[in-house]
Amino acid sequence: MQFLDLPSDVLAIVLSKSLPSSRNVSESFKAKLPLLSVCSRLRQLALPLVYNLMYLQYGTQVVPHWGGETEDVEVVTNLDLVVAAGYTNVVRQVKAEVYYLVNPFPRFRAAIEIMSVMVGEWRGVRELELIMNPGVGPLDELNINMSDHGDDVSE
Structure with missing residues (x-):
């Protein structure tokens, strides 16, 4: 029996076990990209x-040179790639990390606005993980299981 003759579910398990894992979600995503080059x-x-x-x-x-003032840092996301590739329908998990030093809400609002642009496309999302990181101190995590909220997650 050839490798490609295995049932699809077995091949999917083999592929999933070959994926590297990382605590950094952007690095973990980038490590998966070579899978797109397979047959x-x-x-x-x-x-x-x-x-x-x-x-x-x-x-x-x-x-540092502004006397302790803060500035927004670059948004790091794979949103554009997922949308451009046309695979928003396979997204099952959304992980948003908001780092702040004083007030988290402007950044949180901006993060939500970025994600809500394609809200009609996210019907397959089953889990939303929001991490609010104050930079110093404990990490606050909020996990929302979207399967408990029915099919319409647009509101």
Whole structure:
């Protein structure tokens, strides 16, 4: 029996076990991208493994030469890639990390606005993980299981 003759569910398990893991979601996503270069049979199995997570990292940092003032840092996300590739339908998990030094709400609001642009496309999302990181001190996590909220997650 050839490797590609295995049942699709077995091949999907083999592919998922071959994925590297990382606590940094952006690095973990980037490590999965080579799976998109496999043959067409495996590619159809790899797509949900690569695009099942949408992440967003956003926050502030202290600017040393500005006397302790803060500035927004770059938004790090795979949102554009997932949307451009047309695979928002396979996203099952959204992980948003908001880093702040004083007030988290402007950054939180901006992160939500970025994600809500394509809200009609996110019907497959089953889990939303929001991490509010004050930079110093404990990490506050909020996990929301979207399967408890029915099919309409647009509101």
